[in-house]
Amino acid sequence: MDDFPLEMALREWTDLLGLEQVLTEKLSLEAAERGTFGTGHSIPAIVRPSSRQEVQDCLRIANRWKVPVYPISSGRNWGYGSRMPAASGCVLLDLGRMDRIVDFNEGLGYVTVEPGVTQAQLYAFLKDRDSKLWMDATGASPHCSLIGNAMERGFGHTPYGDHFAHSCGYEVVLPDGTVIETGFARYASAHAAPVYRWGVGPSLDGLFSQSNFGIVTRMTIWLMPEPEYFQAYYFRCEDAAGISAIVDALRPLRMNGTIRSACHIANDYKVLGGIEQYPWEATGGKTPLSAPVMAKLRQERKFGAWNGSGALYGTRAQVKEARRLLRAALKGSATRLQFLDDRRLRLASVFSKFYEWSSGWNLSRTLAILKPVYGLMKGIPTDRPLASTYWRKRTAPPTDMNPDRDRCGLLWCSPIAPNQGAHAGEIAALTTALVLRHGFEPMISMTMLTERTLSCIISIGYDLEIAGEDARAKACCEELLQRLRENGYHSYRLGIGTMSAMDDGGSYGQLLQDLKQTLDPNGILAPGRYISSPRKAAATAKA
Amino acid sequence: MDDFPLEMALREWTDLLGLEQVLTEKLSLEAAERGTFGTGHSIPAIVRPSSRQEVQDCLRIANRWKVPVYPISSGRNWGYGSRMPAASGCVLLDLGRMDRIVDFNEGLGYVTVEPGVTQAQLYAFLKDRDSKLWMDATGASPHCSLIGNAMERGFGHTPYGDHFAHSCGYEVVLPDGTVIETGFARYASAHAAPVYRWGVGPSLDGLFSQSNFGIVTRMTIWLMPEPEYFQAYYFRCEDAAGISAIVDALRPLRMNGTIRSACHIANDYKVLGGIEQYPWEATGGKTPLSAPVMAKLRQERKFGAWNGSGALYGTRAQVKEARRLLRAALKGSATRLQFLDDRRLRLASVFSKFYEWSSGWNLSRTLAILKPVYGLMKGIPTDRPLASTYWRKRTAPPTDMNPDRDRCGLLWCSPIAPNQGAHAGEIAALTTALVLRHGFEPMISMTMLTERTLSCIISIGYDLEIAGEDARAKACCEELLQRLRENGYHSYRLGIGTMSAMDDGGSYGQLLQDLKQTLDPNGILAPGRYISSPRKAAATAKA
Numbered sequence A, B: 001m002d003d004f005p006l007e008m009a010l011r012e013w014t015d016l017l018g019l020e021q022v023l024t025e026k027l028s029l030e031a032a033e034r035g036t037f038g039t040g041h042s043i044p045a046i047v048r049p050s051s052r053q054e055v056q057d058c059l060r061i062a063n064r065w066k067v068p069v070y071p072i073s074s075g076r077n078w079g080y081g082s083r084m085p086a087a088s089g090c091v092l093l094d095l096g097r098m099d100r101i102v103d104f105n106e107g108l109g110y111v112t113v114e115p116g117v118t119q120a121q122l123y124a125f126l127k128d129r130d131s132k133l134w135m136d137a138t139g140a141s142p143h144c145s146l147i148g149n150a151m152e153r154g155f156g157h158t159p160y161g162d163h164f165a166h167s168c169g170y171e172v173v174l175p176d177g178t179v180i181e182t183g184f185a186r187y188a189s190a191h192a193a194p195v196y197r198w199g200v201g202p203s204l205d206g207l208f209s210q211s212n213f214g215i216v217t218r219m220t221i222w223l224m225p226e227p228e229y230f231q232a233y234y235f236r237c238e239d240a241a242g243i244s245a246i247v248d249a250l251r252p253l254r255m256n257g258t259i260r261s262a263c264h265i266a267n268d269y270k271v272l273g274g275i276e277q278y279p280w281e282a283t284g285g286k287t288p289l290s291a292p293v294m295a296k297l298r299q300e301r302k303f304g305a306w307n308g309s310g311a312l313y314g315t316r317a318q319v320k321e322a323r324r325l326l327r328a329a330l331k332g333s334a335t336r337l338q339f340l341d342d343r344r345l346r347l348a349s350v351f352s353k354f355y356e357w358s359s360g361w362n363l364s365r366t367l368a369i370l371k372p373v374y375g376l377m378k379g380i381p382t383d384r385p386l387a388s389t390y391w392r393k394r395t396a397p398p399t400d401m402n403p404d405r406d407r408c409g410l411l412w413c414s415p416i417a418p419n420q421g422a423h424a425g426e427i428a429a430l431t432t433a434l435v436l437r438h439g440f441e442p443m444i445s446m447t448m449l450t451e452r453t454l455s456c457i458i459s460i461g462y463d464l465e466i467a468g469e470d471a472r473a474k475a476c477c478e479e480l481l482q483r484l485r486e487n488g489y490h491s492y493r494l495g496i497g498t499m500s501a502m503d504d505g506g507s508y509g510q511l512l513q514d515l516k517q518t519l520d521p522n523g524i525l526a527p528g529r530y531i532s533s534p535r536k537a538a539a540t541a542k543a
Helices: A004-017 A025-031 A051-063 A120-129 A146-149 A242-253 A267-276 A291-301 A317-332 A342-350 A351-358 A363-376 A383-389 A421-437 A468-486 A508-517 B004-016 B026-032 B054-066 B120-126 B146-151 B240-257 B269-274 B291-301 B316-330 B342-350 B352-359 B363-376 B384-390 B419-438 B469-486 B508-520
Strands: A071-072 A091-094 A100-104 A110-113 A167-173 A178-179 A214-220 A229-237 A264-267 A306-314 A335-340 A408-413 A415-417 A443-450 A453-463 B067-072 B091-094 B101-107 B110-113 B167-173 B180-181 B215-222 B229-237 B264-267 B306-315 B335-340 B408-413 B414-418 B443-450 B453-463
Touching: A004 A051, A025 B264, A051 A071, A051 A091, A051 A167, A051 A468, A100 A120, A110 A120, A146 A214, A146 B306, A178 B508, A229 A242, A229 A317, A229 A363, A229 B110, A242 A317, A242 A421, A242 A443, A242 B240, A264 A267, A267 A291, A267 A306, A267 A383, A267 A443, A267 A453, A267 B443, A306 A317, A317 A335, A317 B316, A335 A342, A342 A363, A363 A383, A383 A408, A383 A453, A415 A421, A421 A443, A421 A453, A421 A468, A453 A468, A468 B067, A508 B180, A508 B508, B004 B054, B054 B067, B054 B091, B054 B167, B054 B215, B067 B146, B101 B120, B110 B120, B146 B215, B229 B316, B240 B264, B240 B306, B240 B316, B240 B419, B240 B443, B264 B269, B269 B291, B269 B306, B269 B384, B269 B443, B306 B316, B316 B335, B335 B342, B342 B363, B363 B384, B384 B408, B384 B453, B414 B419, B419 B443, B419 B453, B419 B469, B453 B469
Parallel strands: A071 A091, B067 B091
Antiparallel strands: A100 A110, A110 A214, A167 A178, A167 A214, A229 A306, A229 A335, A264 A306, A264 A443, A408 A453, A415 A453, A443 A453, B101 B110, B110 B215, B167 B180, B167 B215, B229 B306, B229 B335, B264 B306, B264 B443, B408 B453, B414 B453, B443 B453
């Protein structure tokens, strides 16, 4: 490969940003090349602009020398690619220094942020101001970028769980360095820019999510008002086949707005992975964790084959009525429906023994499972779920967890299904058999992301330090993706290694390529990210 | 103008569709050239395909001869352009024959329709099946196209009021005749195609709303489950300045989900226009209707300076709690808060005299105002609001109302503001003074379209048969649009005469033009519709 263009680009980036913001030493690059699965992709440099103007200038330099760049916000896209670019040879454009919260409105419930702003940062910002607004948080890590997650269409647990759907007014640097703002934000004077999504004329927000059409350098995120009363609910189902009945029981409540947030239902493997590492002793070191052993463990640890959680938000009377409806709906399909609020949680933590005696509910044991999820349902970021990336490691997760550095193996597969029991059952059965057959544990959660949608998240956890495991896990993930697709279940999000499977050669993929050719004729922005490289000339050439 | 390409195209369209589907006689064309304001645009022909394949073929012919076409669904975009194309010389592509309901799912709450399917048709379809699903309806007309309205981002009155936001899985014929399907619908097998909007990779739905990038020939529309209990609420405010306090009182309830649907607040002029024609006698034929005369009329007819309506949806207990919260919120800012449900409405209709005596509420008079809105809040299409287009006519609306044919003058102006009292007050004051000064009545409604958004709809009603009125009304509308823009209030939707005002010469407009050039290099699809004609070569030429 001819290094001259890269060298010239690096020289210009250095002139622009200063020596300390253009990293080329081996240690930094090797760290960035590591994710929770292997790619072999090399990263020749990391460039760190601190402003929109610098991002624009960086892209102009990239175009001048035709050197591809790959933007990351916090780079914590674990299980889908971490910081690793979708193609080898891309210079990382690290937006982490752009970490300003540029606007905030308590009455209208929104905040406007740059890509480096993390979940923890926004949470602290709201606390500092005694704000009565709640953010929505994913379980990924407090240090995840808000914009990064929204652009990947990630989700959390409150009524504002669909992050992309609760954002607007993007500032986007196009591949050629020009800047646009979406919705009404295109007009400098528009009061409605941070509150109304569609603007006037075509709405372009969707173009910039899961794509390589531009870099979002600013975004308004809507925040929910703190409810008068909050109550979490938990339930179980002892039978693996019971998921179907539960989904069908809950759908009407999700559809009619009684349940306003995602209800999250995790199987036994997923719950175990959330509270412990692989039971090496109980299994004598044998993998995978077989269904009978799993059944034994879940009986000991008191959780079900499926374990539901969600929350009710409103006035006391609204929550009371929702509780009544939830009880009625789950009668017969779920067991041990329990409700938890702040007062009960405080009491329980202090008097867990007494509580167990008076309620018959073994709370001290259960609290370990419930507490991190409880906080998430109130929009409190936590790094607790991150520990599950150490599932198959032989050593305990360290205090400063970093699955990339610690060679944790993780691949996600995230099919979407209609919110119906039959679909939930089919996905669970297919996944469980297939993943076990490949020698891994089928960790599954099913989330009622919207009224009509079940988002199934399957994680394949392994140890990257064991030779051959990466290839085995990828084979498992790829077969799973393919089998799910064949059965009509397509993923809502893809890892950098499987994005090419998105394009089925049809007219839709062709349109994406035509748009890519229009917006990024030199192909310098995140090549391979969701949109394949052009298979033929752009539409203009056809004419 | 050289007629040869048009003649050739007409010949090919005729070969394709048959003689009876290519209209060129004067009467049909003249009828189509008429809207609720004048354009002078000529329509050389009307072409009526009956299937997606025919739409594709029609567009290929249009490209071959470079003859521009302008698609309409039902053509009832009254006040924004009716059937009239945004540019002169476009052949109308009338999609009204494509009127199939192609999919329906009671459990998941959706219906998939073609562009010719009307509100009335869907309503009848649901009734026929004893469906427990409710559609959302606009007040425009039962014969409005569902797709047409959703693509214009129109709205109705139920929790599913934002039509564009409650649709997915578009089948789109691109200008060159190729077909794509959006979201997961791009994959033939995807179960989630009708339920999950974003799909995987960039989401393109927004590209096709308020644009000229493609023709939507199929769409899935979500339907809400019928609630256990429904109750409408109405309130008033006697003071024109009181709108601010009302908006601020209701915002918290809209933000926290207690009010799940749009709350609609109309001023006195709007209410009067909804129930009567211009009071020619009371004013001695003088226009506009002055504020003092308006005040007198509203006292006689018992409505307020502002008149709110909305509805509560849920179980009886949910509605009861919402009612309590609404009462508490409006205390001090609104008067005569009244609740109405099916039982009360039936009783009231039968025993209105007795009811008046027992409740003190003059129901018989009020019912005339309330009933059409009541039905709309349950998603029942009505043509009652259409009568208001005859406001300034000297004769009564006929049974078969048709504002285009009957030369009713109507221009809409629809600014969006943050859902805050100060903004509502500013828009109301500015609009009232400006419109009266131009000699028309300031008919204003403010709708809490989303948690954070106030959608203000201002209608300027006039009589197209009076010489000079069209020009005067347009001057009023243009000045109003401009003054609102200057004050930071941009419209969510534009009429074909004012679309060019959208482009402020910035990078956003340039991007739209680049996309147009990519998708429609011959510029044959709906030229001038929201996207201006290219001001320079496409991005690819820049590179």
